[in-house]
Every structure is written in structure tokens, then in C-alpha cells.
Amino acid sequence: MSTISLTVNGIEVVDVIDDRTTLADFLRDHLNLTGTHLACEHGVCGACTVLVDEVPIRACITLALSVAGKSARTIEDFEDDPKMQVIRECFSEAHGLQCGFCTPGMVLTVRDMIQRGRCVNAQEIRQELAGNLCRCTGYSGIVKATELARDRIKNSAA
Amino acid sequence: MKAGKLNYHLAAGLDDAIALNLAHDGMAKYMAGGQSLMPMMNLRLASSEEIIDITRIPELGQSRAMGEHFFMGAGITHAMIEDGKVHDPAQGYLQHVAHGIAYRSIRNKGTLGGSLAHADPAADWPTALLALGAVAVIKRPGGDVQIPLADFQLGLMETCLGEADLLMGVLLPQLSTSARWSYVKFCHKVGEFAHSIGAVVLDTTQGLANAVLGAAGDKPVLLPRLSAKLSQGMRLSELTTDAFTALLEQDIAEQTSHDKSSYDFHLHKTMITRAVTEALKK
Numbered sequence: 001m002s003t004i005s006l007t008v009n010g011i012e013v014v015d016v017i018d019d020r021t022t023l024a025d026f027l028r029d030h031l032n033l034t035g036t037h038l039a040c041e042h043g044v045c046g047a048c049t050v051l052v053d054e055v056p057i058r059a060c061i062t063l064a065l066s067v068a069g070k071s072a073r074t075i076e077d078f079e080d081d082p083k084m085q086v087i088r089e090c091f092s093e094a095h096g097l098q099c100g101f102c103t104p105g106m107v108l109t110v111r112d113m114i115q116r117g118r119c120v121n122a123q124e125i126r127q128e129l130a131g132n133l134c135r136c137t138g139y140s141g142i143v144k145a146t147e148l149a150r151d152r153i154k155n156s157a158a
Numbered sequence: 159m160k161a162g163k164l165n166y167h168l169a170a171g172l173d174d175a176i177a178l179n180l181a182h183d184g185m186a187k188y189m190a191g192g193q194s195l196m197p198m199m200n201l202r203l204a205s206s207e208e209i210i211d212i213t214r215i216p217e218l219g220q221s222r223a224m225g226e227h228f229f230m231g232a233g234i235t236h237a238m239i240e241d242g243k244v245h246d247p248a249q250g251y252l253q254h255v256a257h258g259i260a261y262r263s264i265r266n267k268g269t270l271g272g273s274l275a276h277a278d279p280a281a282d283w284p285t286a287l288l289a290l291g292a293v294a295v296i297k298r299p300g301g302d303v304q305i306p307l308a309d310f311q312l313g314l315m316e317t318c319l320g321e322a323d324l325l326m327g328v329l330l331p332q333l334s335t336s337a338r339w340s341y342v343k344f345c346h347k348v349g350e351f352a353h354s355i356g357a358v359v360l361d362t363t364q365g366l367a368n369a370v371l372g373a374a375g376d377k378p379v380l381l382p383r384l385s386a387k388l389s390q391g392m393r394l395s396e397l398t399t400d401a402f403t404a405l406l407e408q409d410i411a412e413q414t415s416h417d418k419s420s421y422d423f424h425l426h427k428t429m430i431t432r433a434v435t436e437a438l439k440k
Contacts, residue, residue: 002166019166041159042197049263055237056263061196065166066189066211112262130348131261
């Protein structure tokens with residue numbers, strides 16, 4: 001067991017955890033932030049995507065202790081995020097989700113893609129989103145939603 | 159799907175990391191980004207009771223020119239190379255390779271050194287850096303050593319790293335603007351481990367002419383006949399000749415265990431041909 005202290009969604013957190021605890025289990029089981037989903041647990045599906053120091057990582061293959069002192073942001077922290085508000089609307093409009101299980105990881109990844117300018121066309125979007133699996137086979141909707149969000153965010157910034 | 163019991167140690171420096179490992183009789187495991195090690199530990203394919211986190215060792219994040227070479231720290235992430243935050247001494251080659259590794263959220267954590275030390279035969283850096291003629295810089299308890307990448311990886315997930323040895327980084331040649339390179343891989347799905355990789359690096363000013371086949375066996379292999387042919391100044395038109403096909407088939411047959419009539423053999427042949435075509439077109 002070790003003591004961990006880090007910032008989660010802007011709040012300083014101190015806890016005592018088993019060393020083997022992943023960041024995903026820490027967020028879900030210790031902090032009750034269950035918006036971070038766990039499916040494959042070996043870094044393939046992208047459902048557990050969270051931001052650490054503002055870049056997306058996979059919480060299921062990250063030891064919680066390895067991010068001590070850093071700042072983590074989960075899907076719960078994006079309620080009022082202007083870009084995420086647009087992305088949410090677009091996912092709703094373009095049928096970018098069905099069951100919603102992959103959605104927290106999807107929208108966090110899409111937000112990062114838009115920020116890095118890595119969604120020029122549908123092909124690039126599909127390549128960049130290859131690490132996020134949707135088992136409802138909603139990729140066409142997700143690609144459309146991403147294109148829509150990219151354009152709206154660009155227009156609102158101009 | 160959870161890792162087994164382990165003790166986590168955070169290394170403050172290179173000496174600290176090695177001392178921590180020696181304190182556990184060299185049985186501890188260094189972890190950088192952990193993007194291969196953690197999945198394997200979750201799947202219980204790998205286990206280590208002592209994990210030493212080396213991501214916060216300042217020296218491992220450094221990159222600088224060292225004489226004729228360029229040193230890249232083992233802790234540099236794929237994303238840093240992809241984004242051009244680290245100088246690419248190979249005229250865009252490293253940036254191209256980095257962009258194609260797995261997914262962005264993996265690239266944000268996965269490191270150059272971690273990929274080499276993990277030594278997956280289908281990983282990108284072992285193949286890409288072998289073609290570049292990189293040299294591994296290793297911190298060894300008895301004294302630092304430099305080992306060419308051709309002698310670094312011994313086989314399937316096996317390297318020459320001793321029990322407490324720590325890979326500090328790689329020495330890379332600084333390619334000239336006239337250098338030509340290509341790196342092509344075949345994946346069924348974007349981001350998965352490749353089924354075949356072809357890498358070609360040509361720089362006459364450096365005397366560099368390497369064609370490497372990856373994901374074809376226990377470790378990436380240099381194709382000697384093709385490399386020699388490339389160093390003699392091969393022309394694009396020669397690619398379609400029977401002589402070239404025979405040479406390539408001989409190289410692949412000798413360096414892999416695939417039957418000539420198999421799908422794999424054909425795939426490797428196709429990827430190498432594509433790589434050579436791309437490099438010669440530059």
C-alpha cells in the first residue's frame with residue numbers, strides 16, 4: 001500500500017491505495033468517477049481514456065501511482081467545457097452514439113483531435129479514431145459528428 | 159484483467175534506478191510508458207513484483223547532438239517525436255514512424271527506449287532504428303556501454319540488457335538532406351501491431367544503405383543482398399527485373415523461416431518492394 005496525492009478534476013485528492021491499482025480503478029472505485037469506462041483492460045478499446053496533464057492516455061494501463069502529483073481530468077470535468085458542449089450536441093445530432101458505453105472515450109479523443117487539427121477529412125478521422133472501439137457499429141455517425149464538431153468549433157473561434 | 163500484486167518504486171535518477179534494481183537482486187522491472195508492459199501484466203502474461211518507474215529521470219528525456227551523432231533519451235515519447243518537439247536528425251523519418259505507432263493516447267505515454275527494451279518483433283522502433291544504424295547507450299553497473307542495434311536485440315522480446323542494465327537512449331546518425339528513406343507497414347487495422355514492416359534508409363554521405371524487414375520472425379532482420387544492391391546505386395527500373403526478384407527472394411528465404419509459397423513470404427516481399435520503391439522515388 002502507498003499514499004497517493006494528485007489532482008482530479010481540479011480537486012486535490014490524497015488516498016492510500018494498493019500499488020497495483022490502475023488509474024482507471026482508482027477513479028472508479030476510490031473516487032466513484034464511473035464515467036471512465038473499463039472494457040478491454042489492455043489498452044485496445046479506448047473506453048478508459050482520460051486526460052493527464054491535458055493529454056489523453058489510457059487509464060487501464062496506467063498505474064495510479066505513476067501519475068502522482070499530476071493533474072487528471074475525467075469525463076465528469078467537461079460538463080461546462082465549451083468545446084465539449086459542441087461535441088456533445090454534434091454526437092447527439094449526427095447519431096454518434098447508441099448505447100453510450102464508448103462515448104466518454106470517444107468525445108475526449110475527438111476533442112483532442114480537434115485541438116491538434118488531426119481531423120482534416122473523414123479518412124484522417126477514421127485513422128485517428130482507430131483506437132476507440134464502438135460495438136454498436138456507429139462509426140459513420142461518429143465520423144459525421146466529428147466533422148460537424150470540427151466545423152462548428154472552427155467557426156465559433158473565427 | 160488486473161495486474162498481480164506488485165511494489166511500485168519511483169526512481170529519482172539513473173543511479174537510483176540501478177541501486178533499486180540491485181537491491182532486488184536485479185529482478186525488478188523498469189517501467190517507462192508501460193504501454194506494452196501494463197497490458198501484459200493485466201493479462202498476466204508478464205509479472206514482476208517490483209516495478210521501478212523511470213519516467214521521471216531527467217537524463218532519459220534529453221536529446222542533443224553528440225559529435226557526429228544525435229543522442230535521443232530513452233524516455234522520449236512517440237508523441238514528442240510525432241509533434242516535432244524533439245529534433246529529428248533523420249530528415250523526417252523518425253517523425254513519420256512515430257505518427258504510425260498505435261494510437262495517440264498510447265503515443266502520449268509510450269517511449270522510444272521502452273519499445274526497444276521490450277523488443278517486440280512487430281514493434282516499430284526496433285525495425286526503424288535498425289535501418290537507421292542506431293547504437294544503444296546502456297547504463298551498466300560496471301560501466302556504461304554502447305551496442306549497435308544489430309547486436310542489441312537477441313530474439314523474441316529478448317535483448318542483451320543485463321539484469322540491472324538501463325537503456326539510456328540511442329545514438330543516431332545525422333542524415334544529410336540528400337538522404338532517402340521509407341517506412342511502410344501492413345496492418346489489418348490502423349494502430350495494431352504490423353504483420354510486416356519494410357524500412358529503407360539510404361544516405362551516401364553517411365555510407366548508409368540499409369533495408370530491414372520487421373515483424374517477420376523473432377526480431378527485425380537486415381536484408382544483406384538488397385542492402386548491398388542499394389549501396390551500389392540501384393535504379394527504380396531494376397525493381398521489375400527477374401534478377402531483382404531472385405535477389406529479394408533469396409534474402410527473405412535466408413532471413414526468415416517462411417516457405418516461398420506462403421502468404422507471409424509474399425506479404426514480406428510486397429512490403430519490402432514497396433519500401434524500396436518509395437525510397438528510390440524520393
